[in-house]
Amino acid sequence: MRLILLGPPGAGKGTQAQRLVERHGIPQLSTGDMLRAAVANGTEIGKRAKAIMDAGQLVSDAIVNQIVSDRIDEADCRKGFILDGFPRTVAQAEALTEMLAQKGQKLDAVIELKVDEAALVERMKKRVADTVAAGGSVRGDDNPESFAKRLDEYRQKTAPLSAYYRETGELVTIDGMQDMDTVTAEIEEILAKAN
């Protein structure tokens, strides 16, 4: 099963993706996680991406498209994958359509989590508090300024993807303000229909 989780930062994509990983045994491909790993490992891509990420801006399409294309070719993606945080621009969505076609693959579902934007900043603050309480390190872009920029980038560059996938007939929208278990149950219902 190949699916995309769409939604603004803090919508719960990561949490839902982790649940799907456990239930379906397919990997979560989070371009944010992959880029953070590149930064932590000090790779060439990481060095180029760090300042952009910390400022809450988007890394170039060319970089993320290549990262995703390479990752999809790995053995653990043979049964499918969950894309979390990719695509984030219409150009990335077009590149994904093309790369999947080249690999003889297609998407099963594009699930959008719709959330009330006013609640997102509170969710970000809670995530920071939970991380600190658990002794973890806080993301460089989980601060009010970068978060506002991330939301802005989302509105301008990622929100148009809803129209893109509505047009292809693949988009399904879920109310992401419901409790996490209800959102999970609705995602499972969609996937059951898609199979």
Ligand code: AMP
């Ligand atoms: P995330 O963990 O998905 O919130 O991503 C954190 C940051 O990584 C974003 O604010 C961007 O700087 C970068 N990033 C992640 N995915 C992408 C993408 N698909 N396109 C461009 N930049 C991305």
